[in-house]
Amino acid sequence: xxxxxxxxVRDINRGVVLNLIRTKQPISRADLARVSGLQRSTISxxxxxxxxxxWVLEGATGRLPRGRRPTFLWLNDDRMIIGVDIRPVQTTVxxxxxxxxxxxxxxxxxxxDPKAAVSxxxxxxxxxxKSCGKKKVEGVGISxxxxxxxxxxxxxxxxxxxxxxxxxxxxxxxxTGLDVxxxxxxxxxxxxAVWFDHVRSRNLVVVTVSExxxxxxxxxxxxxxxxxxxxxxxxxxxxxPKGPPCSCGSRGCWEVFGSNRAALQYYLxxxxxxxxxxxxxxxxxxxxxxxxxxxxxxRMAHYLGRGMRMIxxxxxxxxxxxxxxxxRSWDRFGPIIETEVQAQVLPGGVPPRLTPVHExxxxxxxxxxxxxxxxxFGAGSAVLP
Numbered sequence: 001x002x003x004x005x006x007x008x009v010r011d012i013n014r015g016v017v018l019n020l021i022r023t024k025q026p027i028s029r030a031d032l033a034r035v036s037g038l039q040r041s042t043i044s045x046x047x048x049x050x051x052x053x054x055w056v057l058e059g060a061t062g063r064l065p066r067g068r069r070p071t072f073l074w075l076n077d078d079r080m081i082i083g084v085d086i087r088p089v090q091t092t093v094x095x096x097x098x099x100x101x102x103x104x105x106x107x108x109x110x111x112x113d114p115k116a117a118v119s120x121x122x123x124x125x126x127x128x129x130k131s132c133g134k135k136k137v138e139g140v141g142i143s144x145x146x147x148x149x150x151x152x153x154x155x156x157x158x159x160x161x162x163x164x165x166x167x168x169x170x171x172x173x174x175x176t177g178l179d180v181x182x183x184x185x186x187x188x189x190x191x192x193a194v195w196f197d198h199v200r201s202r203n204l205v206v207v208t209v210s211e212x213x214x215x216x217x218x219x220x221x222x223x224x225x226x227x228x229x230x231x232x233x234x235x236x237x238x239x240x241p242k243g244p245p246c247s248c249g250s251r252g253c254w255e256v257f258g259s260n261r262a263a264l265q266y267y268l269x270x271x272x273x274x275x276x277x278x279x280x281x282x283x284x285x286x287x288x289x290x291x292x293x294x295x296x297x298x299r300m301a302h303y304l305g306r307g308m309r310m311i312x313x314x315x316x317x318x319x320x321x322x323x324x325x326x327x328r329s330w331d332r333f334g335p336i337i338e339t340e341v342q343a344q345v346l347p348g349g350v351p352p353r354l355t356p357v358h359e360x361x362x363x364x365x366x367x368x369x370x371x372x373x374x375x376x377f378g379a380g381s382a383v384l385p
């Protein structure tokens with residue numbers, strides 16, 4: 001039986017205080033003690049340590065009917081984090097403060113060669129470092145559309161990115177001197193939901209719909225990674241083993257039927273000469289009354305809902321968050337997906353809430369900031385702050 005050492009208890013208390021400051025700032029020491037249940041002496045020791053380390057600042061005083069005026073605390077937004085969102089077509093490199101506010105970002109085309117991509121990322125990251133002046137950069141968070149090997153964090157499975165197995169982290173750490181954290185894109189969206197959108201559910205699934213379909217799973221407040229880091233690859237579970245080929249090498253996978261690419265393919269099958277069409281174009285055509293575009297999107301929606309039946313039956317989540325351009329037309333997609341999902345609820349079960357997130361493509365990037373933050377604000381693999 002393991003017992004908690006004094007160092008573990010101290011780290012847990014520090015994380016609690018740091019998170020309370022982050023979520024309730026500005027906040028006084030007295031309110032920290034009241035909300036946390038910790039003794040005022042413990043709060044004072046932790047706060048003084050955080051101020052000395054420049055994690056926390058103190059300043060303006062408040063007013064009370066009587067007694068000493070409280071001094072407020074808040075996070076020092078001169079501590080910065082670099083976030084990188086790698087996608088098959090383009091990659092975004094951005095700079096944010098510890099409160100998740102982005103101060104600048106730049107976009108580059110994603111190279112087809114992973115070594116060239118890492119080299120270009122190093123150049124962009126070093127440029128951002130120079131722009132920070134004396135501000136401290138805590139680290140780099142990177143979101144990738146694939147799966148990472150546990151421990152080494154080597155990219156081992158990225159069918160839509162079409163990169164071979166590669167090491168992204170160590171070359172960037174060596175060139176910049178910064179700690180680098182990587183995470184699957186859907187898992188990064190889970191982090192964004194619980195850290196910045198303040199989603200309080202401890203059992204949820206994020207479904208990202210773009211060129212493929214990704215899923216991030218939160219179970220009892222922790223990311224489900226699996227034995228080798230491959231948990232959550234529902235997008236590559238075949239719905240029809242005799243279906244069209246998938247980029248993963250299998251056939252008839254969920255993303256072959258329910259992704260943005262699938263909807264475009266449905267439209268192209270019924271409408272010749274539509275090369276170069278994007279998914280956003282397809283959404284606009286449907287809104288303008290193009291019946292073929294509407295039929296293609298409805299077909300995609302049915303398959304999305306059918307695929308989510310696997311999630312409902314296998315994981316019984318409280319909440320399913322849907323992220324992607326399809327949320328712009330949720331009045332079309334939502335009812336169809338809801339109907340399909342409800343059909344899978346087993347006797348005695350409770351259907352999950354289905355929530356679209358209109359995040360403007362920023363969820364993955366915000367997740368990269370949380371990925372670095374949780375090293376300081378959380379413990380182990382726990383996600384909920």
